[in-house]
Amino acid sequence: MITLHALQYSRATRVLWLLADLGQPCNRIDYDRTDAFRAPAELSKVHPLGKSPVIEDDGEMIAESATILRYLAAKFGDDTHTPPHGTAEFWRHEALFDYVEASFAEVAVRAIMPAFRGEPVPDDAKAALDTHLAYIGACIEDGPLLFGKDPMLADIQISYIIALLARLELLADHPKVLAYWDALREQPGYIAATRAAGPMAPPS
Structure with missing residues (x-):
């Protein structure tokens, strides 16, 4: 199962949206923002830049929400979230x-x-x-x-x-x-x- 490192009020919601559309569960690990509305130090242990979202799948760590969305669409053979290829x-x-x-x-x-x-x-x-x-x-x-x-x-x-x-x-x-x-x-x-x-x- 995909693990999603999800920062509160963040781009991670994009990943959850696509997973919901695809009917795919995930193991979500949540991170609260600091009082200064920044990512907590714990995320730096996941990704060197302290980024969210980050997913883990089959031993691979993937960051950047656009890349993650494309990865999930490819992984699950989804062609419903893009117009027909080549058009x-x-x-x-x-x-x-x-x-x-x-x-x-x-x-x-x-x-x-x-x-x-x-x-x-x-x-x-x-x-x-x-x-x-x-x-x-x-x-x-x-x-x-x-x-x-x-x-x-x-x-x-x-x-x-x-x-x-x-x-x-x-x-x-x-x-x-x-x-x-x-x-x-x-x-x-x-x-x-x-x-x-x-x-x-x-x-x-």
């Missing part, structure tokens, strides 16, 4: 899947961190975030999710950052992304993951 939609999906952490996360964090501290979001950070949220809104097209009604790996991957932005009320100017967030929260895998491990974003 234009498949490559659009792959670009969005990698976009989340390669481009969007850094921009989002520049707004999330001051908002989390109760400080105003700098104008340049807000402008950059709005550009990306407008891009995501355009990618949703007819919705309710990025590729229609069924959740893809890209939806699972982006959900964590959208959850943080929603928690900090940074989606108010983007009703299409807000509606997308509502649709994400209605997904059975999201519901199962958050019931099992708590919400993606810390409570108010």
Whole structure:
């Protein structure tokens, strides 16, 4: 059975979501955040960078949530969380899947961190975030999710950052992304993951 090292209020919920969709159990080891909202020292014993999520499977240690999601889809022969391979939609999906952490996360964090501290979001950070949220809104097209009604790996991957932005009320100017967030929260895998491990974003 897969072992998942899961930090509270973290990207680990992405892994639980996919596992729930695939009907696969895991041995979950939970780690609470410190008073400073950081990962505890115990996670450094799992991964040199103190990262979460990390999974262990058949003697292999795998980090990075995108890699973990791809690994699980391959391991369990899942083809329901990507468009058909080789199609234009498949490559659009792959670009969005990698976009989340390669481009969007850094921009989002520049707004999330001051908002989390109760400080105003700098104008340049807000402008950059709005550009990306407008891009995501355009990618949703007819919705309710990025590729229609069924959740893809890209939806699972982006959900964590959208959850943080929603928690900090940074989606108010983007009703299409807000509606997308509502649709994400209605997904059975999201519901199962958050019931099992708590919400993606810390409570108010």
